[in-house]
Amino acid sequence: MTTASVLHKETEAAIASRPLAHIIKSDEEAIAVAHQVAAHIAKEAAVRDAERRLPRAELDYFSQSGLWGITVPKEYGGAFVSNSTLAEVIAIVAEADPSIGQIPQNHLYMVEGLRLDGTEWQKKFFFDLVLQGVRFGNAFSEIGTRTVNDVKTRLTPTEGGYLLSGKKFYSSGALLADWVPVVAKDENDNTVVAFVQKGSKGLTIIDDWSSFGQRTTASGTTVLENIFVPSEYVLPHHLAFDRPTPMGPIAQIIQAGVDTGIARAALRDTLHFVRNHTRPWIDTDLEHGYEDPLTLKDIGDIQIRVHATDALLKRAGEFIDAAQKNPNEDTVAAASIAVAEAKVLSTETALLAGSKLFELAGTRSTLGEYNLDRHWRNARTHTLHDPVRWKYYAVGNYVLNKVNPPRHPWI
Structure with missing residues (x-):
């Protein structure tokens, strides 16, 4: 199974529309690039906040800088920087614009999730995409449940994979992502993450984030209606906490x-x-x-x-x-x-x-x-x-x- 044969046209178009991402090789380079990105995105940060203008061009610049791939393990082509470097990179970018600094939060979280519990195929496939500059959003949290850890979104087995249904909020970055990892419960009530490509039938992302702060993270609603998810795109995320x-x-x-x-x-x-x-x-x-x-x-x-x-x-x-x-x-x-x-x-x-x-x-x-x-x-x-x-x-x-x-x- 090759990358070209499994990507939706919308995902392929998004990748093709951006320059190929730079691949960062060291902690020192990651810090230097973070300062470059911060100088670039700081210019209109106050205006974007005031106008609730989503940072589309700025996010492209950020992801293609290579900073979204700095935690990919070395054996898969990444720098696997220290966690002190990771935190400092986020702090540098967030000082310039904290909305942009927050957007890769769940992308980086899922890179670690794949490192811990992904199959060899998943690691090769998704890490390669990350190093190309592909962005993961998120559809993790729900509203109206007893606690933030409660999940009503379900992944139901079907021929060749699963059907995914549910509704999410606080979907930071999903509107501007190429893939939307979704936290769900499987048929055994285990917590899993289903990787859903942008453009998948049944996926709707609504820009309805109205908070007085972090205004341009696009942390709105994600609706999931019987989305087909191949088995290869499901990560047994409960293992990371078991x-x-x-x-x-x-x-x-x-x-x-x-x-x-x-x-x-x-x-x-x-x-x-x-x-x-x-x-x-x-x-x-x-x-x-x-x-x-x-x-x-x-x-x-x-x-x-x-x-x-x-x-x-x-x-x-x-x-x-x-x-x-x-x-x-x-x-x-x-x-x-x-x-x-x-x-x-x-x-x-x-x-x-x-x-x-x-x-x-x-x-x-x-x-x-x-x-x-x-x-x-x-x-x-x-x-x-x-x-x-x-x-x-x-x-x-x-x-x-x-x-x-x-x-x-x-x-």
Whole structure:
């Protein structure tokens, strides 16, 4: 079975319409390319947010840069960069535009899922597509269920494969993807992922994402109506959590990378505004607002928190690397806890920096022409993905009672 013989025309057309993706060979190159991408996509980030304009051209530039393939294993042609590098790449891109930084989150998640539990055919087939610049979206979460982990979407056996039916929300990136991995339950009630090509009969993706933050992730509704899925396109995803693997920590460190980028962006714009526009308070005889000692104190506090977040993010990546090399109950639990710590601080720092921006910059900073509220809006929206109050609980229970955290994508 060859790539050309199994791709839908719409998928082939999407691949052909974009330049062949660059293949990144090292961690150092990944960081350098991330800075190039960030400089390119930052130019109209505020305008895209204000207009809810989807980043179609920008996403093409991003995926064809090779950054969406950096976690493909070396034996399949990828760089298999460290997880610290992965998190830093996401943070660099998210500082420029966190909506674009979030979009490859589930793509990268599925690359790891394939590495862990894909058949040899699936690895060769899908990793080759990824290195060509093909993008996976997602149709994972549903609304109206008891918890985020409950799934009503079903995969039913039929001749030659399966029929897939259900309805999803929070489908970040699906509208702009080439393939849509779908979380479903199979006939044995096991959690699986069905890879659905764009253009498949019965697949409808609706651009109805109306959140006040992360406005251009296209995280709307996906409708699945009796879609035929070949058996080769089904991944037994439950296996990644039936045993100790770094699947959950990798999902979470990408989330923390997005929040770290938002925190950096909010601090960056605070420094620029205070330096160039903010006036001193009337109870001082200072000439410039940037000389205000109380402002300087708060700026220092935020900078320290951003640097601490950077350090915890890098540390968490190192723990995941260890878990990938030697996955067991201890290494995976340690990785989950390390990422939880990074997730707590990245969440709280992004929210604080997004709010303090206005307090330190002053009333003028709230004007619509600057659109500086996007930093707090983006932080508040993205950090709702998994509540940090449960991260505190997991860390406390681990260090005090030696209780390992649960295994799922949210820890």
